[in-house]
Amino acid sequence: MVQGMRQNSITQLGSFALNVVSDLGRMGLYLLRAVRGCFGRPFRFAEFLRQMNFIGVGSLVVIFFTAASTGMVLGLQGYYSLNKFGAEGMLGSAVALTLIMELGPVLTALMVAGRAGSAMCAELGIMRISEQLDALDCMAVDPFRYLISPKFLAALISVPLLTVVFDVVGIAGGYIAGVHLMGVSPGSYYDGMRSSVTNHDIWLGVVKSFVFGLLVVWICTGRGYFVHQIRGVGFGAQSVSKVTTQAVVFSSISVLVFDYLLTAVLL
């Protein structure tokens, strides 16, 4: 009896592991095909622009508000902490470094995952279950070049750009909170920022935002594309909704994990 149960749980563990491995293998091949599709001719400029508009321009408002509130909170919070050491002069540098190296890339990626990633996942998932992807295949139209690679390109370009917007708006928010509300001198806010932020810090932020953009678009579109092969999510509309939730959760978690890894390696 006990042995039977043990065997059963070992079998389950085995099949779980197999699932994970085949899932990873699939996603790896998927990434290769999507990247290769980016170099296919003719370049799909119209679809690329549509995706830039959707992922990039469409996310501006939410990025603006997140950045403004984050920056202002950082300004207040930073002032409160630094004031204890009489170091309000460091406020500009503290806000800028936190935003450029950490919060800008991470929060931008999370916002894009929630807003655009979920939509891309659902779009591909619905196309899969209604046989639209099969129909594309049967017309010998490569769904990667036609649908997926433009999303990859658009995400890889727009997530770093959105991150820059996030950083600028956030720093301005910190300025408003620190200088206008708490009375830090404007000069020290600027000078602190300019003297402490190095090229390496900016470079780290850019690398992060690029990697996060890739993670989000890869996981979100991949989950939708493979909705019919993912086990345990059910079928039809329900499978698309579950997989969309999964896509946002998985991509957010991997953004956070890679944030730590990249910081540890590149700092």
Add this chain to the structure above:
Amino acid sequence: MSDIAIEFKDIDKAFMKGDGSRQVILDRVNFAIPAGKTTVIAGGSGQGKSVTLKLILGLMQPDAGQIFVAGNDCTGIRGRALAELRTRFGVLFQGAALFDSLTVFENVALPLRERTKGSEVKIKEQVLASLEQLELLGHEEKFPAQLSGGMKKRVGLARALQLKPEIMLFDEPTTGLDPVMTTEIYHLFARTQKQVGFTAVIVSHDIPKVFNLADQVIVLNNGVMDVFASPEAIQWSEKPHIKEFVKTTMGEIYQSHLVEP
């Protein structure tokens, strides 16, 4: 070109059911589809007709056996070779599978835009002409969600016919259409086939009407396929399940010669 377009050799296909048991769809099935002719596949709902078409297209893989297209073994091919193979096919899916973010016009134009180098003017001309044939003119700016079931079918049909492929696979082309439209579509098939000379495989429940088009009929029942060289040949079959099929689908009209005067 060989005169056999598609051939199944000892094809097995089964699905795993939720409770772990196997549901056999095709059991060592053999058949050949002659090139340039029309083959009708008939059989009850859920017998595996759509699965058969998906096997031909490489959207599903058989558990055992070989599939030949124009004499080449195409079992399990993938990647570029599969894409190459599919350029020979035109497909109408059972659910039409229209791209729901594209308009009717864009749906029909898609294969032309993606696979030919024709000018936009020429494409427009051709698309509008085939929309007119299928009585869809005036609806070209609508989206699939704004169409009736029968209209979706017709748009899918227009899209499938654009590239004038060698082999046409139709999954229930006339389901959901009124009788007049159905006859209209069959005339269209006959006309286009005369022009283009394609091999047609039609899955249909529209029996006996669709038999007017058929050169060969395949009846699928419980994993077994019976091939008949002509629609008439079905009625002479001695097999009990075919007799039953003939009686239930074709009814008295076709049986009348058996009735004693």
